Amino acid sequence: MLKKEWPIHSILAIAIIATWLKTYIVYKTSFSITVDNVLQEFILFINPLSMLLFIYGISLFFRSEKAKNRYLVLVAVITSIVLYGNVAFYRFFSDFITLPVLFQTDNFGDLGASAAASVFWTDLFYFTDVLIILIAIKFINVKSGKDASFSVQRKAYYVLALAVLFFNLGLAETERPQLLTRSFDREMLVKNLGMYNYHLYDIYVQSKSQAQRALADGSELVEANNYVRANQIEPSKEMEGIAEGRNLIVVTLESLQSFAINSEMNGQTITPFLNSLTEDEDTIYFENFYHQTGLGKTSDSEFLLENSLYPLSGGAVFFTHSGNTFNSMAESLGNNGYSTNVQHANTKSFWNRDIMYESMNIDKFYDIESFEIGEGEAVNWGMKDIPFAEQSVEHMTEMQQPFYSRLLTLTNHHPFTLDEEDKLIDEYDSNSGTLNRYFQTSRYLDESIKVLFEDLKEQGLYENSIIVMYGDHYGISENHNEAMSQYLDEEVTDFTSAELQKVPFFVHIPGYGEGYVDDEVGGQIDMRPTIMNLMGIDTSKDIQFGSDLFSEEHEEFVVFRDGRFVTDEVVYAGNVCYDKDTSEPTEQDLCAPYIEQAFTELEYSESIINGDLLRFYDEEDGQLTTIPDVELKQ
Ligand code: GP9
């Protein structure tokens, strides 16, 4: 025993510092967390601290020294297990643990086998802090007794812990605005909140949705189903099965808005290839098509495409409800003999895609690991769209046909940066650098689609495929209204902003021969029913909120995720009803009937997601699986 008497909370301090530093070392050595600047490094360094202060600090409430020490060891063991569990998981899955992954039965086999294979004796390092604490307890002689100011000290301690937490959250908010509401990416969460806070956040998000799920039963589906059936229409007979048996290629055109199509910027064409498609005999181009995404951006658009359900009003459904039962387009195509996949040169955990794609029964995810990014082939968020298009087609040559392959482009993403050699047109000259660069990256995206078409032809895949392309969401937010109004040469009102939510939608059917520009008002919710009809797959028993855009019965009514809506005659935005012809406010009465409908529609869709109601539905016979006496409307 050392002679010297150490200050009263020495062991607590040693425990906190040991676990803190160990966690940081593990971040740096056992995960590949990308750090782009000094601030990010600093956040990474301090992020374990707040949680450690809180949980180790509980020891201050223990009376006996022995109980206190035992508690400190216990916390060290538990945090070490959490950290080590993630390390072992990461070795195989290059991802951090999230609750649904533990509950997805498919993963169990993998998990067990991988866990066994990934344990080495050197892993004892991950428990170093436990050892340090044990040694400290044994050899350090702590001053005993409490002084009168003890409870004040305890309060001060927790004020400090809170301050550290808010400091951390503040830095995270600066570095990644809206991180907590939108989640984005597990790596980003761990990087900004820390491993331990991340798990708490994950538990919160998952238990919230689990609680809603537990409270739901099949009866709620009856109402939603009635609504869907009441609005159901006959899909177009003329287009039915026109692409049956062909490969289906769906391309997400990152951040591309319709205002870029068939327009110029300072005399330069922005999207020459896509423009040519709007006049092509094999293409139907929808010019009045709107995105309906919320906070989940690209992932929301994927959700709309696959399920014809609305994304959520809060958070990204890819994160919050990845454990749900879905009846995705991929699943249906899979049941019809298609191999299904998504190609996207980004980390697989972004938008929780790796987990969500499994839930939606997508066979394979070609993530960043499936692409070879050569020198100069990456910019901004990652791989450039041109090499991405080329390698995606290479992948297609190896796929089992017929396939459904979904390509997510990336270069035309905020902040719209580009290497000099890829700038095919000049910048714009407004006060917004974002808008100025947007034209250049859109031009580059256009070029990559041209390359995609060329490569498909070269590889003999073109004739037997159908290529559908859609813009996922706006690229230019309302923060750039001033610059936008310079470009449009008109004031950007609420009406204009709503109209700017138009995104391009192309249906390209090689050999079709009757292409045209379609002015039908529609939205992303309609993509699934439209595509499925082209593929000759019956969706009459599916629960979808959209309908076939080619059908004469299609209703021209698009609800945005935030409650704004558009019909063929009116636009409802900022609680004002606008006449589409004059762009001016008109009588509220013209919008009134739709306001209620928009709300109802969003509500029913949301109740299906929150209650995970599709788990009670059998899409084969269109009936509830749990309440046998209730017959669902067909
Ligand atoms: C990230 C890509 C872009 O993988 O989908 O996401 P966004 O920010 O557009 O939703």
Ligand code: MN
């Ligand atoms: Mn996007």
